[in-house]
Amino acid sequence: xxxxxxxxxxxxxxxxxxxxxxxxxxxxxxxxxxxxxxxxxxxxxxxxxxxxxxxxxxxxxxxxxxxxxxxxxxxxxxxxxxxxxxxxxxxxxxxxxxxxxxxxxxxxxxxxxxxxxxxxxxxxxxxxxxxxxxxxxxxxxxxxxxxxxxxxxxxxxxxxxxxxxxxxxxxxxxxxxxxxxxxxxxxxxxxxxxxxxxxxxxxxxxxxxxxxxxxxxxxxxxxxxxxxxxxxxxxxxxxxxxxxxxxxxxxxxxxxxxxxxxxxxxxxxxxxxxxxxxxxxxxxxxxxxxxxxxxxxxxxxxxxxxxxxxxxxxxxxxxxxxxxxxxxxxxxxxxxxxxxxxxxxxxxxxxxxxxxxxxxxxxxxxxxxxxxxxxxxxxxxxxxxxxxxxxxxxxxxxxxxxxxxxxxxxxxxxxxxxxxxxxxxxxxxx
Amino acid sequence: xxxxxxxxxxxxxxxxxxxxxxxxxxxxxxxxxxxxxxxxxxxxxxxxxxxxxxxxxxxxxxxxxxxxxxxxxxxxxxxxxxxxxxxxxxxxxxxxxxxxxxxxxxxxxxxxxxxxxxxxxxxxxxxxxxxxxxxxxxxxxxxxxxxxxxxxxxxxxxxxxxxxxxxxxxxxx
Numbered sequence: 001x002x003x004x005x006x007x008x009x010x011x012x013x014x015x016x017x018x019x020x021x022x023x024x025x026x027x028x029x030x031x032x033x034x035x036x037x038x039x040x041x042x043x044x045x046x047x048x049x050x051x052x053x054x055x056x057x058x059x060x061x062x063x064x065x066x067x068x069x070x071x072x073x074x075x076x077x078x079x080x081x082x083x084x085x086x087x088x089x090x091x092x093x094x095x096x097x098x099x100x101x102x103x104x105x106x107x108x109x110x111x112x113x114x115x116x117x118x119x120x121x122x123x124x125x126x127x128x129x130x131x132x133x134x135x136x137x138x139x140x141x142x143x144x145x146x147x148x149x150x151x152x153x154x155x156x157x158x159x160x161x162x163x164x165x166x167x168x169x170x171x172x173x174x175x176x177x178x179x180x181x182x183x184x185x186x187x188x189x190x191x192x193x194x195x196x197x198x199x200x201x202x203x204x205x206x207x208x209x210x211x212x213x214x215x216x217x218x219x220x221x222x223x224x225x226x227x228x229x230x231x232x233x234x235x236x237x238x239x240x241x242x243x244x245x246x247x248x249x250x251x252x253x254x255x256x257x258x259x260x261x262x263x264x265x266x267x268x269x270x271x272x273x274x275x276x277x278x279x280x281x282x283x284x285x286x287x288x289x290x291x292x293x294x295x296x297x298x299x300x301x302x303x304x305x306x307x308x309x310x311x312x313x314x315x316x317x318x319x320x321x322x323x324x325x326x327x328x329x330x331x332x333x334x335x336x337x338x339x340x341x342x343x344x345x346x347x348x349x350x351x352x353x354x355x356x357x358x359x360x361x362x363x364x365x366x367x368x369x370x371x372x373x374x375x376x377x378x379x380x381x382x383x384x385x386x387x388x389x390x391x392x393x394x395x396x397x398x399x400x401x402x403x404x405x406x407x408x409x410x411x412x413x414x415x416x417x418x419x420x421x422x423x424x425x426x427x428x429x430x
Numbered sequence: 431x432x433x434x435x436x437x438x439x440x441x442x443x444x445x446x447x448x449x450x451x452x453x454x455x456x457x458x459x460x461x462x463x464x465x466x467x468x469x470x471x472x473x474x475x476x477x478x479x480x481x482x483x484x485x486x487x488x489x490x491x492x493x494x495x496x497x498x499x500x501x502x503x504x505x506x507x508x509x510x511x512x513x514x515x516x517x518x519x520x521x522x523x524x525x526x527x528x529x530x531x532x533x534x535x536x537x538x539x540x541x542x543x544x545x546x547x548x549x550x551x552x553x554x555x556x557x558x559x560x561x562x563x564x565x566x567x568x569x570x571x572x573x574x575x576x577x578x579x580x581x582x583x584x585x586x587x588x589x590x591x592x593x594x595x596x597x598x599x600x601x602x603x
Contacts, residue, residue, distance in 0.1 A: 049550025281500025
C-alpha cells in the first residue's frame, strides 16, 4: 500500500493545485512528474520522450481539431442563430415554447460540435436575450441551456468519446453510435420535463400556434444542418468513413454552408481558426498531461495493485456500479470534466474486463458522469458559460439545473438496467 | 471555472508577440492542411480506387505539432481552464503570489520536458529512425516540433512569471 499512498499523495497535490487555480493541464502534469521522481528519481524521467511520442502521434486524436473547427465556423458565421430561429418556429406548438427550442437546438448543435461548452455558448448566446425579453422563468431558462449544452458530449460527434477511445483503444465510431440512443432519450426526457412544467403555467408558456407556411419556411433554416448531421453520422454508421474522415468532410460541408447560408467573412474564418487552436491546445495538453500521469502509474506498478485490490473486493455488479456512482459524482464536483476521464480511465479500465463490463457501455456511462460534472457546482463549466452570457446569479443557474440532474440520474439508472440502450446500435454497424 | 481569470489585471499579462503569433499561424495552417490531406484521401479512395496511404501518418505528425506548438499560444491567450472559486476569495496580492508559484512550477515542468524531449529528438536523429511507411519520414523531423513547442512555451511562461512578479510588487504598495 506504500505505492498506493504515494499515488494518493500525488492525487492530493493535483486536487490542491486545481482548486488553488492552477491551469488544469499543469495541475495534472506537475504532480505526475513529482510522482515519477518519487518512484525512481531522475532515471524515471528518461522514458518521457518515448511516452510523449507514442501517446500523441495518434490518428484518433486528429478528429478533435476538425470537429472543433466545424463548430467554430458555424458559431462565428452566425449559423447557430439561424438554427435557433428556425427551430423556434418548428417546435413552437410544443408546451414550453422557446425552452423546447433550447433543448432541440442544443441537441442539434451538439450533433455537429462535439463539445458541451461550444453547444451551451452557441445556443445560450442566441437564446438567453430572447428568453429574458419574453419573461421566461429565469432559473428554468438558464438550467435548460446549461443542461442542454451537456448533450454536446453524449450525442456524436463527442470529443469526450474520442479521448476515451484514444486512452482505451476502443472504436470511436462504435462509441459515437453508442451515444445516439441515450442522447436522443435524454433530449426527449428534458423536453418532457419542460412540457410538464408548462402545464403548471407560471412563466413557462404552453406553446403557440404557427401557420403551416411559416412552419415550412422555418424548415429551410433547419434542413441544411439535418443534412450535415446525417452525412456525418451516416458515413460513420455505414462504415464509409472513420470519425476523422467524417470530421474532415463535415468541415468542408460546414464551410460551404457557412458561405452560402451564413455570414462567413475572412475575419470570421480567421477567428474560428484561432479559437480552434486555443481550444485544441488546451484539450491536447490535458490529454498529454494525463498520459504522463498514466506513465507514472505504470512505472510505479500501482495500476496492477489497484486492479488486484478492486478485483479482490469481489464486488457484485450492483456494488461496483454504486461505487462508480459515488466516485464520479464526487469527482464531478471537484475535477474538470476531461481531466476526470483522463485521470480515472487508466486506473479503472483494466478492471472492467474482470467485472465483465463492456468498454463501449462504460464509455457512455463515463460520458454521462462527465455531463453531470459539467453542471455540478462548484466547477461545472456549463454553469459558468451560461452565467457569463446571462450576467445573472450563479445560484439561479445552479438551481435551474437541479431537475435536469435528476433526469440524468434516471437515464443512468436506465442505462445500467438496460445496457442495450447503448449497445444495440454499435452491434448493428458494418 | 473559466479560461480568462478576470481577477488578473491585463496590464501585467504578456501580450502576444511574434513568437505566439507564429505558433498560432503554424497550428492554424496545420489544421487546414490536415483536413485537406484527409479529404484528398477520401476522394482518391472512393473515386479513383487508390490511396496515398499518408493521411494517418501525416495526421499523427500534425497532431504532435499542434499539441506542442499551441502551448505558448494557450499560455499568452489564457486558453487554459482554471478553477476560480479559491482565487476569487484571495486578495490581489495573494492572487499574484499564487500565480508566481504556478508559473514557477509550470516552468520547472517545461524545463524537464524540454530536456527530455530534446534528448529524444537528438537520439532519433543520431539513430536515423525512419517511419515504417511508404513516406519513410525521418522521425526526428516531426519529433523536433516537441522540444521547439516546449521551448516557446517556456519563453511565454517566463514572460508570464515576470508579469506576475510586477503585479505582486504593484500590490505591495
